[in-house]
Amino acid sequence: EIVLTQSPGTLSLSPGERATLSCRASQSVRSNSLVWYQQKPGQAPRLLIYGASSRATGIPDRFSGSGSGTDFTLTISRLEPEDFAVYYCQQYGGSPTFGQGTKVEIK
Amino acid sequence: EVQLVESGGGLVQPGGSLRLSCAASGFTFSSYPINWVRQAPGKGLEWVSYISLSGTTIYYTDSVNGRFTISRDPAKYSVYLQMNSLRAEDTAVYYCARGPGTGHYFDYWGQGTLVTVSS
Numbered sequence: 319e320i321v322l323t324q325s326p327g328t329l330s331l332s333p334g335e336r337a338t339l340s341c342r343a344s345q346s347v348r349s350n351s352l353v354w355y356q357q358k359p360g361q362a363p364r365l366l367i368y369g370a371s372s373r374a375t376g377i378p379d380r381f382s383g384s385g386s387g388t389d390f391t392l393t394i395s396r397l398e399p400e401d402f403a404v405y406y407c408q409q410y411g412g413s414p415t416f417g418q419g420t421k422v423e424i425k
Numbered sequence: 426e427v428q429l430v431e432s433g434g435g436l437v438q439p440g441g442s443l444r445l446s447c448a449a450s451g452f453t454f455s456s457y458p459i460n461w462v463r464q465a466p467g468k469g470l471e472w473v474s475y476i477s478l479s480g481t482t483i484y485y486t487d488s489v490n491g492r493f494t495i496s497r498d499p500a501k502y503s504v505y506l507q508m509n510s511l512r513a514e515d516t517a518v519y520y521c522a523r524g525p526g527t528g529h530y531f532d533y534w535g536q537g538t539l540v541t542v543s544s
Contacts (some may be wrong), residue, residue: 330519342461351528351529351530353530355470355531361443362534362536363520363534364534365530365531367531368528369528374532406470408470408530408531409539410529413472413484413486414469414531415471415472416470416472419469419470422542
């Protein structure tokens, strides 16, 4: 099983700032098979990024994904008020597993 | 508009059974795999089960293998999760989630149904 470790656990930032979230895999993720989701309280997760760097339908271009192998990054270029949420990475190179999440909170 | 609506959650005693349903609409049901993903209260996400387009390929996470059964009914645009021998650690919100068919991730999610296993 591929274990995903997200850091930091919590990111305290102000609107307009840049957010950089990390996701590290315990072994190389085949074919960059990694996605990112956003989840707000009381809501289902929403797909943001697939294939490590492709934005899902309707996702603003302030969200970008990068990385390969074992190290992946989600970047939010300028935080909007609606971006404060929990973010999860998930790999699908093997049996799907999720990271434990990074909470982006208002500073 | 793609919609997935779960139902069937509730309170059940340890060792009991429950059947969850997921009603799909807004897309060609037979063209997409469907998954169940759960989230324990205040915790992260855990993939539970997968069923292919035709229903012939099925996978489970180890902790539910042998206790849970996934199935789909194309005529009703629905997917089911039969959960037997329930344990306290199965307590979670259960989400129905569509797979895009190009990888084992989840492009649309339902709003979830809460399963509570407690005496």
